[in-house]
Amino acid sequence: MTTFDLNAGAVAPVAHEMELTALRVTGTVPDDLDGVLVRNGPNPLSGRFEGDGVLSWWPEAAMLHGIAFERGRVGGYRNRWLRTQRWARAHAPESMSTWPDTNPNVNVIRHAGETLALAEGGAPLAITSTLDTLGPARRHPGIATGMTAHPKIDPRTGELVTFRADWKAPFLRYGVSDARGEPTVDVEIALPAPSMMHDIAITETYSILLDLNVGYDFAMLARGHRMPLRWHHERGSRLGVIPRHGGEVRWFEIAPCFIQHVVNAYDADETTIVLDAVRYPWFLRLTADGGAFEDNPVGVLWRYRIDLKSGTVEETQVGEDGIELPRINEQWTGRPYRYGYAAEQPTPVELRGIVRYDWHRGTLERYAVPRGDQNSEPVFVPRRTATAEDDGWLLCCVYRRATDTSDVIVLNACDLAAGPVATVHLPTRIPAGFHGAWLANQGRSVA
Numbered sequence: 001m002t003t004f005d006l007n008a009g010a011v012a013p014v015a016h017e018m019e020l021t022a023l024r025v026t027g028t029v030p031d032d033l034d035g036v037l038v039r040n041g042p043n044p045l046s047g048r049f050e051g052d053g054v055l056s057w058w059p060e061a062a063m064l065h066g067i068a069f070e071r072g073r074v075g076g077y078r079n080r081w082l083r084t085q086r087w088a089r090a091h092a093p094e095s096m097s098t099w100p101d102t103n104p105n106v107n108v109i110r111h112a113g114e115t116l117a118l119a120e121g122g123a124p125l126a127i128t129s130t131l132d133t134l135g136p137a138r139r140h141p142g143i144a145t146g147m148t149a150h151p152k153i154d155p156r157t158g159e160l161v162t163f164r165a166d167w168k169a170p171f172l173r174y175g176v177s178d179a180r181g182e183p184t185v186d187v188e189i190a191l192p193a194p195s196m197m198h199d200i201a202i203t204e205t206y207s208i209l210l211d212l213n214v215g216y217d218f219a220m221l222a223r224g225h226r227m228p229l230r231w232h233h234e235r236g237s238r239l240g241v242i243p244r245h246g247g248e249v250r251w252f253e254i255a256p257c258f259i260q261h262v263v264n265a266y267d268a269d270e271t272t273i274v275l276d277a278v279r280y281p282w283f284l285r286l287t288a289d290g291g292a293f294e295d296n297p298v299g300v301l302w303r304y305r306i307d308l309k310s311g312t313v314e315e316t317q318v319g320e321d322g323i324e325l326p327r328i329n330e331q332w333t334g335r336p337y338r339y340g341y342a343a344e345q346p347t348p349v350e351l352r353g354i355v356r357y358d359w360h361r362g363t364l365e366r367y368a369v370p371r372g373d374q375n376s377e378p379v380f381v382p383r384r385t386a387t388a389e390d391d392g393w394l395l396c397c398v399y400r401r402a403t404d405t406s407d408v409i410v411l412n413a414c415d416l417a418a419g420p421v422a423t424v425h426l427p428t429r430i431p432a433g434f435h436g437a438w439l440a441n442q443g444r445s446v447a
């Protein structure tokens with residue numbers, strides 16, 4: 001697998017926590033943007049990565065970045081490492097016992113009055129929208145020991161649907177919490193082998209589990225690999241369909257693949273589920289001698305139509321272009337929807353450009369980002385008065401190679417090609433990281 005300098009360019013970490021105000025802005029910040037764009041990702045406590053591969057990158061300490069928008073102006077920028085035992089060991093050993101031993105460095109969600117930083121395999125941490133760590137989640141007791149970084153929230157019922165993929169039998173736990181964060185479903189699901197599951201999809205009635213060709217291989221540890229995950233061509237891929245509130249899981253075989261992120265899913269009719277996802281023909285495949293990973297291919301948009309009556313799945317490649325980090329207007333999660341947004345993935349080591357896919361027209365629109373620069377996922381923020389699905393803004397961090405700094409751009413989600421309506425120019429970097437969220441202001445409470 002290609003190695004690269006983790007201490008240069010878009011993924012390079014920052015060494016300090018800071019607070020910046022009076023940021024330079026080009027264009028006009030929409031006056032209905034009122035909240036914080038928060039980003040999560042790995043950033044070593046030393047300010048420098050050790051090593052040069054992806055496994056030297058993603059397990060590092062969680063750092064959050066926030067850019068506050070206050071109705072037509074930019075309030076400022078703040079970054080904070082999450083307060084964990086790992087952070088305390090490096091920066092405040094006397095507070096070691098105060099903080100949990102976890103490192104949720106992948107995503108941020110808000111549910112049941114709590115804002116949570118998340119990463120699979122560890123406990124979530126509750127944070128404020130000013131990025132201070134509150135401590136362990138006070139709600140969601142059923143998943144307090146760990147869950148996916150990509151649970152789904154049903155916009156109508158307020159339920160949170162989640163899972164935990166484990167390397168210990170029975171390998172999978174599936175759960176639902178109600179709108180108050182109280183668990184209503186918590187079931188174990190036996191898999192034949194431990195599987196790398198990163199994301200889940202929901203419809204109004206079902207949840208879709210992804211048991212694909214990437215799984216654990218603990219013999220890799222003895223061969224010097226730091227992470228025992230690899231492509232298993234022989235094991236096959238399957239989609240698991242479970243009624244949202246529990247019941248029998250029906251498994252549907254599909255062609256070998258890996259899906260890191262789903263776009264959305266919905267019930268097309270009483271016996272048909274549509275699942276849209278970014279699909280890789282293979283992922284984390286070892287070289288013939290088993291000593292290293294091949295370069296991954298790029299991910300491409302696919303649509304799966306699951307026929308519950310016949311037990312078959314129609315698999316359709318939708319585009320040719322590499323994309324990743326898909327987002328939607330989350331008010332349409334689990335419902336028939338029209339628009340998907342994503343970062344372009346021109347090469348396996350580059351996220352550059354933003355696309356919008358229109359399922360009704362079958363068209364792809366793009367906002368190009370210059371060669372050398374890179375960008376994060378586009379986070380959709382609905383307008384305050386929105387009624388249409390695409391009536392809103394896309395917020396995106398763009399790393400500028402020439403200045404080694406990041407801009408935060410605001411695009412009109414209806415018109416990407418017009419370019420940003422506003423650009424916030426930071427005098428610092430927001431390292432590439434993983435995922436982000438929009439935390440709308442909720443009065444004076446920041447928790």
Ligand SMILES: [Fe+2]
Nearest residue numbers: 149198261435
């Ligand atoms: Fe992810």
